[in-house]
Amino acid sequence: MSKRILWPIVILLVAACATLAGGRFDKLFGPADPTRFDARPAGPASGDYVRAVQPILDRRCVVCHACNDAPCQFKATSWEGIARGASKTPVYDATRLLAAEPSRLYVDADKTSQWRELDFFPVLNEHAVQTPEANKTAGLMHRLLALKKAHPGPTTGVVGGGLDFSLERSASCPAGEEIAHYERTAPMGGMPFGLPALSTTENDTLTRWLADGAPAAAPPTPTALALQRVAQWERFFNGDSLKEQLFSRYAYEHLFLAHLWFDDDPQRQFFKLVRSETPPGEPVRIVRSRRPVDSPEVDRVYYRIVPERETIVDKTHMPYVLSAQRMARWRELFLDPAYEVTRLPGYSAQDAANPFSTFAALPVNARYRFMLDEAEFTIMGFIKGPVCRGQMALNVIRDRFWVVFVAPEKRFDEPLSALLARDANLLRLPTGSSNTNLLVPWAQYARLENEYLKSRSSLLANAFGKKRVKLDLDLIWNGDGRNDNAALTVFRHYDSASVVKGLVGDTPRTAWVIGYPLLERIHYLLVADYDVYGNVGHQLNSRMYMDFLRMEGEFNFITLLPRAQREAVRDAWYRGDSRSTREQVYGGPGTTLTAESAVRYKTADARQELMGQLKTRLGPVLDTRLDLAVNAPPALRAPLRELAAIQGESLQWLPEVALLVVDTPGGPTNTFTLLRNTAHASVSHLLGERKELRPEEDTVTVVPGVVGSYPNAFYRLDAAQLPALVDAIRQLRSEQDYTAFAQRWAVRRTSPVFWAVSDDVIARYMRSQPLEAGVLDYNRLENR
Incomplete structure (x- = not known):
């Protein structure tokens, strides 16, 4: 039989098999009901979700599945995120020729069934039969946890199995009965992906919850004090005068990403400022515009404050306090001065593109x-x-x-x-x-x-x-x-x-x-x-x-x-660039400021001296929490200063962000962050960054605590080993050297103590920086 005849037959057979397989869950457990999780299901263990289930999800799932870059858009940050499920369409797509439809949790759909209409597929069992066996067999979340339990992976070295950990990797998002093919072809791809399996206790807790149908009680309501503050601030943001309405629009367009909290709320619950079609006192009906600058499509928009319903993750956590002093300050700046607002600006594309015109009043x-x-x-x-x-x-x-x-x-x-x-x-x-x-x-x-x-x-x-x-x-x-x-x-x-x-x-x-x-x-x-x-x-x-x-x-x-040094400093920042690019720093030809600086200099290196003078001028208000000389334990300061003094090519082998856990026998454990500062000849190019790198000029900054939402590596050692770590970094000359370095110092993805170290770091982060801290993201952890 010729290939020309054979290929259509193969295609028809594959399609027929897919059709037969596509109905297996339906045959076993009845048709799927997309409204199954439109509301939180009740059950004997409904209260366990907040007490026992969500904490496990936060420590083991949210570290990868949160925010816009969650693989397969699966968000484990709340029950609604789990019920929504997953999508094969990524939010971040650098090749997208047409704008995509937004898919923001709690914004672009209200019910799970509406997410199904937006091509999200379930990770929980939505079929008619709701027995424990059906909930496990037809539930993708359980299948992926079980796959990891069956294939936990190595406990030393790097993760194998052909897993791709690059940021731009193509996500595997098996939907429905595609899970069987995924289990066969990617046995190492269970969840948590590329990390150690859950403990027996954790796995049993999640398995019982999933087998019971993922029950969950209603989320806790804000305290009476918090509700009182919400009411006060909603009155403030919804004044009727044109001056008040224009200010509130300005405030919203600057605060829509904020995690708001009230200074006198002992529980420090976080809230968000949203636009609503409904005034205070009525249920919030969120305006679903693509951006905060887009038209709300209603005659009057209202600014409402709603509880943050998802786990706080570091990569999106932006706390902002609301207090009596803040309200008084905004009245002083915007509402008390004697100026008039005679009309409210519109929401045209021209208005969105130019805040100076929109808020000119x-x-x-x-x-x-x-x-x-x-x-x-x-x-x-x-x-x-x-x-x-x-x-x-x-x-x-x-x-x-x-x-x-x-x-x-x-x-x-x-x-x-x-x-x-x-x-x-x-x-x-x-x-x-x-x-x-x-x-x-x-x-x-x-x-x-x-x-x-x-x-x-x-x-x-x-x-x-x-x-x-x-x-x-x-x-x-x-x-x-x-x-x-x-x-x-x-x-x-x-x-x-x-x-x-x-x-x-x-x-x-x-x-x-x-x-x-x-x-x-x-x-x-x-x-x-x-x-x-x-x-x-x-x-x-x-x-x-x-x-x-x-x-x-x-x-x-x-x-x-000094005027005589300006061009030299500018040119040092833009080495190898054309004259026109360098002149752009001045705004193009003919815009050079000829006025002489009145700053007094004592040395020939004015740039370095100016930096020092800025530090002196701002000294009384400088935040010094990240200063080793102030906040590192005295016994660790000398080796940490040596580490921070390393410069040059050996640093190019380090990751961008590493969390250094230093144990002190008989004393506390401390976390430090190693931040590699990669030197560039210029950053004026969209492409070809590698050509601009100058590894001989690389430096490293070492700070107490956690900086960076996406750690690339964990290192753990005793305090007495710090000098050896410093020497080892100085000696790095190749990727092979770093592999040996990681073997000695890194807590790799495969390490049996990985989760213990992770829990310890995040718990210490929450204690030491309670306002700023959130769950870290492990999507950029190295596998070296």
Whole structure:
């Protein structure tokens, strides 16, 4: 028989087998009922979910299955997430030509049956027969746990079995009866994926719960005090005057990612600010717009506060306190001043692209103070928001840099307001979920940015040229002498990032000085305007525009240097780049600020000296929690300082983020974070990052506690072994050397003590940093 005749027969046989197999669960357990989990099922063990089940899920499942990058969109962060199930469509897709439909838990569907209409498939048994055997056999969650129990994997070395742990791996998302094929072809792919199996007690607890039909009582209600505070704040956010409505819209567009908490609530429950079609006192009906800047499609939108119903995970946790002092502060900034709002702006694409036009009626100083008061939170929006995922999204910033802010200045308010009003069109941002053109918008926005910077340079030249304002360190916000948000450090970890308070580590190569227009554009470009479900054009235009914003922050820093040294410092940051790229730091040809710095320098290395002067100026408000000299145990400080002093090529073999667990016999165990700072000749290129690496200039920052939501490795050792660890890192010369290093020091994926170490680290993190801490994410753990 010819191949031409054979292939159609093979295809028909395969299709027929698939059809027969596709009905096996239906034949055994009856048809599926997609409404089966539209409500939490009751049962004798309903209360066990909160007490016994969710804690296991948090420690063993949420570490990989949370947020937008959860494999197969399966979220173990709540019962509703488990009932929703999984999807074969990833949220993050760098090749997506058309914008995808959003799939946000608690937003885009209310019931499990509605998720089935959006192509999510169940991981619990939804068939008519609900016996323990049926619940286990037809429940994918149980099948994957059982697969891991049957094939727990090695207990030493690296994980084999052909498992792919790369961030861009193609996820295997077996739906329904595809699980049988998955079990045969990927026996090492049980859950937890690529990590040790659950303990017998943990496995038995989850198995009993799943066999019983996944019962769960209603989630606990907020305390009476919390409900009282919710009511107070909802009244505040829903005033009827145009001034109140405009301010509330501004507040919402900056706080929609926040985990809100009340300062006098002893339980510190977290809440979220949402837009609702219904006013306070009525059930919340969430506005399901793609972005917070999109039209709510109702005549009047209301701002409501709802409990956070998912487990707090570090990678999205952005705490923000609401207090009587906060309310008074916002009244002072926005509601008490004598200005008028004569109309409310719309929600057109033009409005979404330009917050300076949308909120022109609100005082510039008030808007800037709103963001500055919690500057770490403001910057954290693009660090922990949906945009900040993957190498291409992060290669726009360097691996470590300091951030300080332009001081709010009344002498600048009036001319800055006039500049923003006159040139608002120049400041519009690339927006929209589906951008199909890349090069044309890039050229257009480059021209707009250059024109804006020329206008801004003229404003600055006028101010400095007429000696009305000195170009000195008084221009840097000192936190009003009490606010530790005045100084931040940003770390890039290749495909993720972190921001912390304080000027952490040795002097970095670069720093950003951020003023109001820059801070606002960063927020709207990468947070409020960003659509994680948008197409590749939207994502790339957002990434490319960020080049301009980085350069603007660097320009602000350079202006404080002596005029004769500015170009040399700029060129050192952009080695190998064209003159036009380097000139962009100044906003293009013809925009160089000619005013001389009034900062006094004593050495020839003004950049290094300026960094030191910034640290001195901000000293009274610097957060020192990550300073080894302050917070490391005295006996460990010397070897940790030696570790932090390592520089050069040996560091290239270390992972980006490693958690170092140091046991002290007879004393406490301490956690430190090792952050590799990968040196680059330039970060102005979208592609070809490897060519820009300069491993001979790599450094490492060592800090107490946990920094970074995505640890790449755990190291564990006794305090007495720290000098040996330092020497071993200095001696790294190859991947083989690192393999031997990991064999000695790392708690690998295969280690029988992996979960014990993980539990210990997270518990200590929760105790030492209770407000900031959340469950860590293990999707980026190495397998070396």
